[in-house]
Amino acid sequence: MMEGTLGSWGVLIAVLGGAVRVSTPYLFVALGETLTERAGRVNLGLEGTLVLGAMAGFAVSFLTGSPWLGVLAGGVAGTGLGALHALICNLPRVNDIAVGIALFVFGTGLAFYLGKDYIHPRAEMLPGIPLGTWSDSLAIQSALEISPLFFIGAALAVGLRWALFNTRWGLLLRMAGDNAEAGRALGLSVNRIRLFATAAGGFLSGIGGAFLSLYYPGSWNEGLSSGQGLMAVALVIFARWDPVRCFWASLVFGGATALGPALQTVGITSGYYLYNAAPYIVTLALLVWVSNPREALQGAPRELSISR
Amino acid sequence: MTDTPPFVEIVSLSKRFGSVQALDTVSERFPPGCFHALLGENGAGKSTLVKCLMGFYKADDGNILIDGRERRIDGPQSVQGLGLGMVYQHFTLVEPMTVAENLVLARPEIPAVIDWGAERADIARFMDDAPFTLDPDAPVSSLAAGEKQKLEILKQLWLGRRFLILDEPTSVLTPAEADEVLGQMQRLTDAGTLSVLLITHKFREVMTYARTVSVLRGGRHVGSAVVAETDEGHLAEIMFGASAPRADIARAERADAAPYLQIAGLRARGNRGELSVHDAALEVSPGEIVGVAGVSGNGQKELVEVLAGQRSAEAGTVRVARQPWTGARSEIRARGVRLLAEEPLANSGVRKMSVMENLALRDYDEAPLARGILVSRGAMRRKARDLIARYNIRTPGPDAALETLSGGNVQRTVLARELAGSVKLLVAQNPCFGLDASAAAEIRSQLIEAHNCGAAILLISEDLDEVLQLSDRVLVMSSGRIVYETPGARADRYEIGRHMTEHDISETPEPEARTA
16 A cells, blocks of 8 residues: 555654644643642643633734744743632632633633634744755655754653652642642642642643644634643543653654544545544543553542542 | 750640630640640540640630740741641651652751752761651651651651650550650650650550640649659549549350351452452351451451442452342341441431431331331431430431531441341441540440340451450451451450551461351
């Protein structure tokens, strides 16, 4: 079935390039959710945060002509939604899961409402770093054009893991997630720690959204996100709340997503929709694989509502 | 460990909650190097006193003097620099973190970036001098209860606190662990480098470790003594006043009969997938109380859950009346099996339901409570009135929600429900946990009465005194196994304690393989 000299190499490089491209928003949202959950809260509203971040990023880039300002704007919009989630959850007897779902709907709705005017114009896109100039093949060149945000995300994953174990900030965050009572006994405000963690998580998710609208696919419309924000929550569980494992898990998800389009480029079109479902199947399979009916999740922050 | 402990004085401290005078002009002196026990029943005001001292409550009246200077204590932060530290009954450690991480977390000023090399060196230096040594890299979740208690104490010493308040520190420890912890505390206080205020209701600890003791009752200071010059009987008299609980209960001799409950080779896993019940085997005959002693978390909870039908066993057999047991409602009814789970408000009652409804949970679907598909509230009320009178449940009425009752009355309600009707097998887990001495004595006498009526009773308790007081046979559960058995009359608490801490999971043959 493989035609042309590039054949299977072409598929491999296309999947790899696709994986890198598609994984970036997963990575940012997953890192954000890792921070939030490490502090003891689940924010299911990150899908809404992602979409709002995408809209804000696109709009600011369009208005100012600077895509990096757009990325910042996406982050700021996400910080706002994250902080809102934390503030509502800080009230007594409020359930973080329910608030998350409400903010998911709110964030998407707000983004569609504010973003109506930006559906048609073209905004300034983020530049990519061309790593494929050594090859004559256009396919390889385009596959290996990688966004700087990917490298920032990878560095952030390593940095966050280091920070969780080697900084005051990391220890307090983990304490809030593992034993809130201990934090209170030390006279700390667990709610404030969670406010910062959820807001920071929102910031990262917003950046993930800005990547969607400013790099790949690189436009703003209502069908922009295909559930990355929700899938990232599953991904965090699969990665066992470890930032570096979030990075590898994102790549796996990205690769699964890129499979369909990559096969299409070499002419395999049968089962196209099936391949497009690959990331969802991978999600399901991974979750089934890592879960066990008799065990609570290893490594889960103990204050999370899912591990209590 | 060179600085001396502060001199702490409490002068006529009072605290009122609503209509209850929790603390009534109590005065105490704690000179440096004291080992002072504060004795009293639940609700006597011990916790209120130390919470005022630690700034969790603000006293209505009275003064606190530290090193002769009057201190205004209005919040936990204001005690920080005074050298006072409290070790709570419930651990405040972060389980997934290591010992070193927990120590660093406790510091008031955590550096922004932690230099683990320097911290480790500091901790190693500290451990050289400390009364206990722990591996700094061990995750707290892997420590035994005694080691966690040691870490709590180390944390306070690490922070330079020289006046330690220990709140019921031995409630989760074995006798040997308690001896080690309190013995070390005693050495430090005798050397004058530490003051200890021990809150307890155990006479043994007061008599063995404390040098001075004072007794609270109903918020009042009712007596103090130098331990060497007093005895348990005298202290009990002060502590309980006129209403001293019955010490011993008449019990019928048991007739030997075929075992009613038989457990063999039972394996079950805990919530985190670990093997919690590991080839456990035991038998209970009619008219026999079998007590299972053990440190919390050695599989007792999972064992009870298997018996209650809440957890499925991985292997092994459970037989009741020689028939396989699954915990189905029909089996419970036919074979007269009843359960007193620990924390009754959470595990065996429905907090928002009324006392009357809670009392009907066992037989709401049988005549006379059930009429066809309807439930007769009149019959439920009559039954509830009868049980409330018979079991002396103090409730505003049958319609009061269960959660509005005190702990002792919640336990009485559950006990009334479980013991009404014919009981052939009763499984009781920590039935007196958190109850004051008189409520506990009453619950225990009910258990003896059920035993005298020929019920087989499996008593699973972390309170070794309770097990020794009630049991015909004592078993010890450790790491999910029954590792030791001894007749109740000849039981030696140290021998039992030694077996409680056996953490040997090697494949040694069971000391007791009583499979039929």
